[in-house]
Amino acid sequence: MRRALDLAARGDYRTRPNPKVGAVVARGDKVLAEGHHAVSGGPHAEAAALDALPPGAARGATLYVTLEPCGPFAGKRTPPCVERVLASELARVVVAQTDPHPEVGGRSLERLRAAGLRVDVGLLEDAARRLNGPYRKWIKVRRPYVTAKWAMSLDGRIATAEGDSQWISCGASRRAVHRLRGEVDAVLVGVGTALADDPLLTRRGVEGGTPLRVVLDSRARLPLDSRLVRTAREVPLLVATGSEADPERSAALRVAGAEVLSCGAGPRPDPLALLDVLAARDLRHALLEGGGEVAAAFLEADAIDRVLCFVGPRLIGGDGAPGPLRGRGFPRLDDAPRLRHLEARPSGDDVLLEGHLHVY
Known part of the structure; x- marks a missing residue:
């Protein structure tokens, strides 16, 4: 998660008004892929990390992400990350913080759990919150x-x-x-x-x-x-x-x-x-x-x-x-x-x- 926070911090003025988000896909101690949200309207961190892997390579792995994956809502310009996560057949998702946005607010986490993924929330939460004050x-x-x-x-x-x-x-x-x-x-x-x-x-x-x-x-x-x-x-x-x-x-x-x-x-x-x-x-x-x-x-x-x-x-x-x-x-x-x-x-x-x- 510390690596994901470092990646999130790479976001600059081009991400506004979106939050800064970083993501790491790992299997045990081995990092498979990583990504961050670089520009508003561009791929979100989860998609950037998962897209860097060959098809099926994320199956059974863990995704570390600094903010709850987004879901579908009106006016959204990018595909919902929760669907991309589900399609990757990950085994576990570790989230630093839930998204305070009223259109997300824990719904994506519920969706992931309902699909059978293990979901953990709160790892390095204070640092993640401060990054997106x-x-x-x-x-x-x-x-x-x-x-x-x-x-x-x-x-x-x-x-x-x-x-x-x-x-x-x-x-x-x-x-x-x-x-x-x-x-x-x-x-x-x-x-x-x-x-x-x-x-x-x-x-x-x-x-x-x-x-x-x-x-x-x-x-x-x-x-x-x-x-x-x-x-x-x-x-x-x-x-x-x-x-x-x-x-x-x-x-x-x-x-x-x-x-x-x-x-x-x-x-x-x-x-x-x-x-x-x-x-x-x-x-x-x-x-x-x-x-x-x-x-x-x-x-x-x-x-x-x-x-x-x-x-x-x-x-x-x-x-x-x-x-x-x-x-x-x-x-x-x-x-x-x-x-x-x-x-x-x-x-x-x-x-x-x-x-x-x-x-x-």
């Missing part, structure tokens, strides 16, 4: 999955007291962020970050999709000569404002090509209202890139699902040097959210910390 959250909650990302020094600063932040992270970490941008549907920043860094928020140097760029800007302060606004006609830009946004500034941003939308009834954009706006556009994974006020607002709204923290080998210091979270904070440690399934791995000269606040 955006898919599972969308099916269950109908809101975008939110990954919060920041880079900080070893002493927890995202910039110097004078505002210098380029670059705390190394080139390998920045390339990883561009790959991540290519896999999400929207990239979010606060207006403070937009003013300080004048970012483009585009994917560069890697293949991938083109995410919607979103600036949370209470009063529509985003400069008309910023790179975000100057490229708004080529790359979509949404400016999410509050109830006190300057009407003239909002109108000028619209003329320049940006979409301006009030999110929530308060003076600041409401994170959950913004996520509902994104959901209405079928945008299922949002990357929150800062800064500290916006990240804190999402955290306080319990709207962050996963955290990616790139830690660079620098010590910045300084009483005025900002950290990745601002806002009100949590007065008691018992109230502070605790990350689960924390992992640390190298990212060039940096260390990438990954943890989850919600697993769906």
Whole structure:
């Protein structure tokens, strides 16, 4: 199953909106074939693995798959995998997780058992769920999955007291962020970050999709000569404002090509209202890139699902040097959210910390 999860992780932006799935056909300890879902509309992982075998070669073998095989339902573009599995005369199917999709939801497992196959469920289930957080959250909650990302020094600063932040992270970490941008549907920043860094928020140097760029800007302060606004006609830009946004500034941003939308009834954009706006556009994974006020607002709204923290080998210091979270904070440690399934791995000269606040 670990090999199947590794295969599933090969899925990239081309699988959207489908989940990432890997499959291995084995007889005892011997791997006979393997496959993964590579592109939406293309073969699913089970079919890719089974199609790699000669006719009859899977008879009596075991299929390890990271998600319950799909069944028939309206609008489906590929043949149901459960039928392909049955036709292969396998003896056993090991599934990491059931499919939360209401059209599947255990029905395929029942079909396999009814046909006499041994079916086991739950092997490495947590890892399989985390791999498909955006898919599972969308099916269950109908809101975008939110990954919060920041880079900080070893002493927890995202910039110097004078505002210098380029670059705390190394080139390998920045390339990883561009790959991540290519896999999400929207990239979010606060207006403070937009003013300080004048970012483009585009994917560069890697293949991938083109995410919607979103600036949370209470009063529509985003400069008309910023790179975000100057490229708004080529790359979509949404400016999410509050109830006190300057009407003239909002109108000028619209003329320049940006979409301006009030999110929530308060003076600041409401994170959950913004996520509902994104959901209405079928945008299922949002990357929150800062800064500290916006990240804190999402955290306080319990709207962050996963955290990616790139830690660079620098010590910045300084009483005025900002950290990745601002806002009100949590007065008691018992109230502070605790990350689960924390992992640390190298990212060039940096260390990438990954943890989850919600697993769906």
